[in-house]
Amino acid sequence: MGDPPSALPSAPAPGVAALRSSGLSINAPPIQWYPGHIAKAERALRDALAKVDLVIEVRDARIPLATGHPRLQRWIGSRQHLLVLNRVDMIPAPLRAAWTDWFRTRGQALLWCDAKAGTGVKQLQQAAIRSGEALNARRRSRGMRPRPVRALMLGFPNVGKSALINRLVRQKVVESARRAGVTRSLRWVRLGQDLDLLDAPGVLPPRLDDQLAALRLALCDDIGQAAYDAEAVAAAFIALLSALETRPAAGVPAGLLERRYGIPLGVLGSGAAQDAPPDAPPDAEGWLAAAAERHTSGDSLRMATKLLDDFRCSRLGAIALELPPLSPPAPRLPAP
Template structure:
């Protein structure tokens, strides 16, 4: 089966990018949030250029949706790349204290530099950036310990840039999710669609669900020790083998939905996105892959 084309809207993205880049001139530190299931696919290719010279804290959210062994592998891999990842589950508050401490440490360094130049300390200005629906607003609410920005497990909730006072030491900018205006790697685009991290995009649910099943099969065959049993088998009365993803969607439709493949596809996608299928990583560190 050919990879389904994932399409989105460059005009809308370009406007959001311009607004974000203008605000980035005013910030001291960037909190970059990625999806722990697909930490490479949710790396925006332009972030390094945008934040050149600024401090950055790397956050891998939704750590509850990958096995602990995979978290450990990603931790080793990122550290081998001279990056320190902070793993969080923003909806439950896991790992938030570590992020807050990292932000405070960066702030202390910045204000020490100001003091060395004879300047008074001020609240550090930080921005939270990442793809749509990776959990940026939930992270801010946890840092604040109260709900101040709208948060939901769907893309496109944050519509505009908004400054929030975290404490006397930290001001935080909540930014809408920003996608690359062009993404030629359709495999990466598919992963964004699997996880609903792609915002206002157009794609065929049936083809994406079939590709998701194929991806789960590939990860299972690559590293079956990550799973207590064959993935999907608990939730659906079907085995992965010998079916293709397309066949799996069709057979599930026949068994449960009177042949309605759209309902079958939506069931698979929703179950995966909500974590009902369990902890399933869609990317493994390059050394493992």
């Protein structure tokens, strides 16, 4: 499965970047976010890594590729690694098997969690403790005393690292809230006799070169809201939803926006979708303006914020913004 083919405008508006990935093309203003606290956290992280045995990498199940950090392998080094796809409740259930297979063919096992409900957290704890057993077997063989395994929770902002720690220890020991950049400093938390967990601020690449990934990060609230224009991001989201309608695995039912907000999504140029050429781009701005008239007294910024909020709180249903990319076709064998 790749991204859907483009049904979106190809000529970007002034000051707007055309985002292309796997055939999908969306217009949105450039998004960059690398606040001081993240730069500082990364420096602290480098020192803390010396004390860590295990890296628990946490990604957002809605965007497992966009929440993969390019420096991760360097941070993991020779340490053990567990990969958690959190927010499993926010994607269509059948997609789990597809991602599990996709990661497995790349040699990577997955743990699925819902840190809000606590699903998968026991399995995560057991996997971390198993890592500790291997560590302590090695220590004993060198005549050293066993100790708790030290695990670092690492991942992009707002993916649910702190929520997972609170679930693991069954009480609110660290702050966890609905915005990027909640955790500001490193903090150790002990779980029983076996596990020391290190909560860390979310990390991001200093430059977001892949702007389609940056858009997905903004949509999932992994980037501070001050870093982008909510109306432009909402318009790009409408275009993305329209493209995802053609991919049932993503969980976007046909006519979702009309069903939820009572406003049909037209296309640019000819108005009614049924009269338009098949590749006509959706009129995202027109939809936002019409929806604003109906729901927010004509205030399109408020309507954009409402739409983004509805997605982020799952009021649009379980929607995946990324699907496992299609593997390249097997090379043809030469004729005998």
